Amino acid sequence: MGSLAGRRIVLGVTGGVAAYKAVDVCRRLVDAGAHVAPVMTKGAQRFVGRATFDALASESVRTSLFDEDHPSPHTLLGQAADLVVVCPATARLLSDYRTGRSADLLTATLLATRAPVLVAPAMHTEMWEQPSVAENVAVLADRGVTIVGPVDGRLAGGDSGMGRLAEPADIVAAAHEVLAATAGPDGGDLAGTRVLVTAGGTREPICPVRFLGNRSSGRQGHALAAEAASRGAVVDCVTTQPGTAPVGPGIRVTAVDTAAEMAEAVVGLSAEADVVLMAAAVADFRPVEVADRKIKKEGGIPEIRLEPTVDILATLGRSRRPDQVLVGFAAETDDLRQNAAAKLRAKGVDLIVANDVSAPGVGFEHETNAVVVLDAAGGTVEVPLADKREVARAVVNAALARLRTNCSPNGDDT
Numbered sequence: 576m577g578s579l580a581g582r583r584i585v586l587g588v589t590g591g592v593a594a595y596k597a598v599d600v601c602r603r604l605v606d607a608g609a610h611v612a613p614v615m616t617k618g619a620q621r622f623v624g625r626a627t628f629d630a631l632a633s634e635s636v637r638t639s640l641f642d643e644d645h646p647s648p649h650t651l652l653g654q655a656a657d658l659v660v661v662c663p664a665t666a667r668l669l670s671d672y673r674t675g676r677s678a679d680l681l682t683a684t685l686l687a688t689r690a691p692v693l694v695a696p697a698m699h700t701e702m703w704e705q706p707s708v709a710e711n712v713a714v715l716a717d718r719g720v721t722i723v724g725p726v727d728g729r730l731a732g733g734d735s736g737m738g739r740l741a742e743p744a745d746i747v748a749a750a751h752e753v754l755a756a757t758a759g760p761d762g763g764d765l766a767g768t769r770v771l772v773t774a775g776g777t778r779e780p781i782c783p784v785r786f787l788g789n790r791s792s793g794r795q796g797h798a799l800a801a802e803a804a805s806r807g808a809v810v811d812c813v814t815t816q817p818g819t820a821p822v823g824p825g826i827r828v829t830a831v832d833t834a835a836e837m838a839e840a841v842v843g844l845s846a847e848a849d850v851v852l853m854a855a856a857v858a859d860f861r862p863v864e865v866a867d868r869k870i871k872k873e874g875g876i877p878e879i880r881l882e883p884t885v886d887i888l889a890t891l892g893r894s895r896r897p898d899q900v901l902v903g904f905a906a907e908t909d910d911l912r913q914n915a916a917a918k919l920r921a922k923g924v925d926l927i928v929a930n931d932v933s934a935p936g937v938g939f940e941h942e943t944n945a946v947v948v949l950d951a952a953g954g955t956v957e958v959p960l961a962d963k964r965e966v967a968r969a970v971v972n973a974a975l976a977r978l979r980t981n982c983s984p985n986g987d988d989t
C-alpha cells in the first residue's frame with residue numbers, strides 16, 4: 576500500500592446504513608499510512624457517531640461549512656487533498672455532485688478540489704437501478720470519477736440484491752490504485768507526457784437542419800482523456816461532445832463538429848503530442864454541397880453527392896515523429912481482427928484498438944466496451960467487456976509501453 580503512505584485523503588461519509596463500514600475504510604486507510612480528514616453529512620451523523628471517526632481518523636471530523644475554525648473549510652480540504660473518497664455515496668450525493676450543487680461541506684469540498692475522486696455508492700436495488708441514478712453515475716464515470724461497486728448482496732431491512740457497498744478492502748485497494756496512477760510527489764506514470772485524444776462522431780452538414788453523423792457518444796474518448804490526465808499527462812481533447820468532456824487539471828477541450836474541423840485541430844496539436852489517441856468516429860464522406868436553406872420535401876427526393884474527407888490518422892501516420900505513439904481505433908461488425916490488422920498497416924500507426932460494435936454492450940452509446948489492441952510490433956491485448964474507464968486504462972497502458980519502446984535509444988523495451 577505504498578501509494579497511500581503520506582497522502583492526504585478526504586473521507587466523505589453520507590447518510591446511509593453502510594456509513595458504519597466507512598469506519599473500517601477509515602481505519603484501513605490510516606493503517607496504510609494515509610492522512611485521513613473525515614467529513615460527515617448531517618445524514619451520516621444519524622447512522623454513526625462522529626466520536627468514532629474523531630478517534631480513528633488523522634484529524635477531527637468536519638461537518639459544516641460555517642462552524643469550523645477556518646473561514647473556508649471546503650477549499651482548505653479540497654486544495655490539500657490528494658484524493659477524495661466518498662463512502663458510502665447516497666443517490667443524493669451522486670445527484671448533487673453530478674450537477675455541481677454545493678449543498679453542504681462535502682459537496683462544496685468536491686467542487687473545491689482538483690484531486691481525483693472515488694465514490695462507493697450504496698443504496699437499495701430499486702434506487703440503484705433508477706435511470707436517473709444510473710445516468711448520474713455514468714456522467715461521473717465519464718468525468719473521470721472512479722466508481723467502486725456497489726455489489727450484489729444483503730441490504731438493509733432484510734432485502735438482498737444489487738446496491739450493497741463494495742467491501743472496505745476493495746474500496747481501499749481502489750484508492751491505492753487511483754493514487755498509484757496519479758501524479759504524487761514523484762509524478763504519475765504519464766507526468767511530462769502530452770496526450771492528444773479525439774472523441775465523438777463528426778457531423779457533416781447537408782443543410783442548416785440535417786447532417787450525416789454516426790452513433791459515437793464520445794464516452795470512450797472522454798474516458799481516455801480522463802485516464803491520461805489522472806496519470807499526470809497534459810491532455811488535449813478534441814471532441815464533438817464538449818458538454819460531456821472531462822474537466823480538470825491538465826485537460827484542454829477543443830470543440831469541433833466536422834471532419835475538416837477535427838483535422839485542422841488535430842494536425843495543429845499533434846506536433847507537440849507524445850501520444851495521439853484517435854478515438855473519434857470520423858466521417859469518411861461529406862456532402863459536396865451544403866444547402867444554405869433547409870431542403871424541403873416539396874423539392875422531391877434530394878440527391879446528395881458525397882466526397883471523401885481527409886483521413887486524419889493516415890495523414891498523421893505519414894508525417895509522424897519516430898518517437899510519437901499513434902493509436903487508431905476500429906469499430907467493426909465483421910472480421911474484427913483482419914480489418915483491424917489491415918488498418919494498422921494502412922494507417923502507419925503503432926496500435927489499433929478494435930471493437931466489435933455488433934456485440935452486446937460493446938461500443939457506441941454503451942457505458943461498457945470490449946476491445947482487442949493490436950500492436951504493430953506483433954503483440955495483442957484483449958480487454959473483455961468492462962466499464963469504458965477500465966478499457967481506457969488498458970489502452971493507456973499499451974500506449975505507454977509503446978512510448979517507452981519508441982523513446983528507447985535501441986528501439987526496444989530496455
Ligand code: CTP
Nearest residue numbers: 853855857858884885886887888903904905906
Ligand atoms: N479516421 C480518421 N479520419 C477519417 C476516418 C477515420 O482519422 N476520415 C480514424 C478514426 O478516428 C479511427 C481510424 O481512423 O482511429 C479508423 O477509422 P475507421 O472509420 O474504422 O476506418 P476507415 O479507414 O474509415 O475504414 P472503414 O470505415 O472502411 O472501416
